[in-house]
Amino acid sequence: MPHSLAPPPELPLDRLRIADPFWQRYQRLVQEVVLPYQWDALNDNVADAEPSHAIENFRIAAGRSDGAFYGMVFQDSDVAKWLEAVAYLLAQHPDPALERDADATIELIGAAQQADGYLNTYFTVKAPEQRWSNLAECHELYCAGHMIEAGVAYHQATGKRALLDIVCRLADHIDATFGPGPQQLHGYPGHPEIELALIRLYEATGEPRYLALARYFVEQRGTAPHYYDEEYEKRGRSYFWGGHGPAWMIQDKAYSQAHVPVALQTTAVGHAVRFVYLYAGVAHLARHSGDAGLRATCERLWENTTQRQLYLTGAIGAQSHGEAFSVDYDLPNDTAYNESCASIGLMMFANRMLQLAPHSRYADVMERALYNTVLAGMALDGRHFFYVNPLEVHPPTVHGNHGFDHVKPVRQRWFGCACCPPNIARVLTSLGHYIYTRRDDTLYVNLYVGSDAAFDVDGHTLTLRQRSDYPWQEQVELSMDCDAPIDAALALRLPDWCRAPQLRLNGDAVAIQEHLQHGYCVLRRRWQRGDTLHLQLPMPVMRVSGHPRVRHLAGKVALQRGPLVYCLEQADNGAQLHQLRLPAAAAIRTAPGSGALAGQVLLQAEGERLHGHDAAQADVLPLYRYDAPPASRQAQTLTFVPYFAWANRGEGEMRVWVDAGGDS
């Protein structure tokens, strides 16, 4: 008897098991290294890292410890993200030690919650009279959002309600405090996050007030008279953040996407993480509300972000000042900010767009961000992190030119502002949310990650088994297991980088073009146990060229194989990477990585080095020469490594975009 698929769009993580070599390694790393390490960091037990104090702040707020609040005004969110990551992990792998630490932390959080539901250690410990007085700058709603996400995740993973109850009380308190009523505050967060969190809470609890509150925050944003100005005047013009001038965060409203109402925004502006968190929430809201205007807004801003302001590595945020977008086509490789968290937020935005209206273009960007910038954010050892992810690094300049103060040529152990490490952990443990999208009777396969996923279909279980050695190899096998035939559609994403995908169903070739819908190959049939798909995604090495308006890419080429963007490193190619050229005619071959890069697919090509001077010769060359003879060219084998794996072999130059030698 056939059954049909139905929402929710996200696969519960307890129905997923990651089963491929690439991601199993990361999952083990998160479980065995990253989360314990971050637990130590949150408890200030990492010797040579910047202190966190995050757990201690909760102890003080709970009255269990003396002392002063320490850390960022949003320090609580590090704990929330850690708990959320733990929840996703526990859904897939029992880990009594981690669960015990998490339960204890949740108990502590409950003790730190105020009688009226308020929960924020900065304001509880340091400035209780200033609660909700500076939404523009002070991250209270942002921290609440992360705690809500943790509460939902922990309940889904463990069935335990303690944190869910805490965040419902918190959400109720916020719902009472904010809204259109005359006694309510008409504000909205300076740093979006709570919007998407409230919708997740609505999905988890069915409480429509949470959805309505999310909508209020979205619709109120950027309206006149401006709430940030009103609260600024009300509190006597005090401000929290200096650095770029007094009250700049209040005055520069585009920084937090509050310059005009969401419906009027046309270009990705301001702080990149704020932007993607906001529009992940807006897209989520658009799906629940069915509002065509909200959807059009999301599509418009998605288009601007990904067609005018996206780095090849799936990174966003071209300028350091304000960790922000720049202007269309301004994508400098070396001074880029490209925060790891912004690419995580871009994945969240992409995922909500897929759930709103599936199209492979969203998954293409999601994959690009995941396999390049997000993975690059963490060292292969799981203990060092990048906050900033440029596409070109020249260490002497980074050390000597303050325009590069935000860039680190090697990953750091922890950060004073430690948003990125736990964010990477939670995205790595919640991959299942991104791999699949369910919508009506269609199961979309967005990412080719070896896994066993069990979907509930009218009391039956449809198990989809993916096997691959992606992103290194071209073959993906998908097989079905079900105790009864099921009528449903399976939609396989055809990546933008793949020219000639091939598909066989139970051995028979499938005419992909006949099944193409929005970038997916959609196979609608009655699925039976043992049905098997063989998807072949040829991965020839591709030369990528940039839009002609991007002046930083003029005359340059990058290499991509499958979803992986590659780069040159000094470790393989020597210094002065700008002297290397990759002519169009150069054949490119794959080569196995070794040492720290063992198991990886590297690329090699016969390129050339201009000006092959030794150091002594170069030292005496004049700085400028008139009518110099053509530069000398020496053949040199160029070795490219995956961008995500760069800087795992010490400090050295790196660049993604290579001189094409006049060929592009």
Next chain:
Amino acid sequence: MPHSLAPPPELPLDRLRIADPFWQRYQRLVQEVVLPYQWDALNDNVADAEPSHAIENFRIAAGRSDGAFYGMVFQDSDVAKWLEAVAYLLAQHPDPALERDADATIELIGAAQQADGYLNTYFTVKAPEQRWSNLAECHELYCAGHMIEAGVAYHQATGKRALLDIVCRLADHIDATFGPGPQQLHGYPGHPEIELALIRLYEATGEPRYLALARYFVEQRGTAPHYYDEEYEKRGRSYFWGGHGPAWMIQDKAYSQAHVPVALQTTAVGHAVRFVYLYAGVAHLARHSGDAGLRATCERLWENTTQRQLYLTGAIGAQSHGEAFSVDYDLPNDTAYNESCASIGLMMFANRMLQLAPHSRYADVMERALYNTVLAGMALDGRHFFYVNPLEVHPPTVHGNHGFDHVKPVRQRWFGCACCPPNIARVLTSLGHYIYTRRDDTLYVNLYVGSDAAFDVDGHTLTLRQRSDYPWQEQVELSMDCDAPIDAALALRLPDWCRAPQLRLNGDAVAIQEHLQHGYCVLRRRWQRGDTLHLQLPMPVMRVSGHPRVRHLAGKVALQRGPLVYCLEQADNGAQLHQLRLPAAAAIRTAPGSGALAGQVLLQAEGERLHGHDAAQADVLPLYRYDAPPASRQAQTLTFVPYFAWANRGEGEMRVWVDAGGDS
């Protein structure tokens, strides 16, 4: 009866008359527009410019006006530089109105001077108890240096002693205050300038204490224990400048070249203006002292500056943070700081090096700085100024990316920190100091500026008449007038950019190579009235390429003709200048400028534009493309204008370094 030449090395300006079309225009502009305009600015009579308050500060200090000090801690120096420029002008052109304003200002300055000789309106008006307590940050000695230079210049120009007496009293006060004695302060300026000024005062007065004090400041610099730290502790750790963190100017001792003693410095570091002012003083001191160590230090730092850290336009200071040098070979075109004043200071350093040990390499850089960055600092109308001089400007990015906050795509009317406009005025009015260097019996011609110069030689006058249409034309004529034959050497600089100079003496060809000394063609003979030299400096357009370690210049070419560096502007070539290519085979022709550029020599070449899409086509091109076909190429005539003349036709893109199309 023959006579021989003798020092001083600088020609008194009252013995000089500029007589060429290019520079006469600038001299008129300075006299008729720049100095009156700046006088209005100093008196706050320019409507839409930032206020100066500089004259009013002196009025307040003199007790003639009420009110508070306003402006930079070094606001006095704007008045001093204006007076110095006026002095140079008055030496060459009587101007009763200007002289009346200057005399009144000098009278006011005298009234503002304190009984003990102290002179500084900031401290007199605002913080008298803090005198000499913060040399690292507060520019007292810097302002004193500029006033001393003005006093020397005004005395030389007009014979009036009022300002010279004022600055002698000031210098005596400083000499009593600073020195090795137990009751004296062992400090030295955070911003060098007084060193070279004291030596000029020594030359003007013969007072050896001034030379000794300059030497004290130079030798004390950077010694341990560090004076900046000692005074910081002594005043209770107060500091003046924020912005880059508390007391950064005290902590970052390389910023003011005080990190180690001068003798141990090997690389140009820190604030570029401070650096060149300091080493102009050190070179000046080295000439007077004959100290081989000081000379070697100057040569070492000159070499580093000009062979590792100099822009093609004669600009220095690659980074905005600290208006500072970066590291060797880090010369970004778009984010460059390149302060106008730094190139003026570089001319001063070069000029002192020429006086110390003549070599054309110093004059080559001096000419490069003058004809490119210094001239670019002022609009053709004399009323607008650049503080920052990048080699590439992309206005949408400048407006949208805060990494470019220091860059202005069009010149400004005035600045809150207005060091550059009066500095440009004083260098333009003192050109005679740079054109010629006298040393022993040799008269060096460093710059080919049409002029009549009268040199006193043992009671006789040797008049050297230069005529040329430089920098546009190749011919320079030099003729002699003297009432008696004179034994002397005339040394004509052979510019580095000139491959095949030709010289005729009274019609006969001179074998230049036989007379070559340190880059000059040195003709030693008995000169007679009517002796005439015809120097031909062929000016083919030259393609310039950068050192292979400068990654910003890889694959790029610039054009230079004579001393002028050229650039592309949007006004002639359309937007997206990065899409333009100048292949090696392209012939380049000169073309006459028109409109704002009338009278100038422009360059044209048949280049090409890649991706000649119209805007609508480009709007829909994807941001990245895989294995794209070779870019389309359209022939396009490229028009280059002199760099100094850019941005005189509204806002638009500009770039000096152009894609060479794989040919370099």
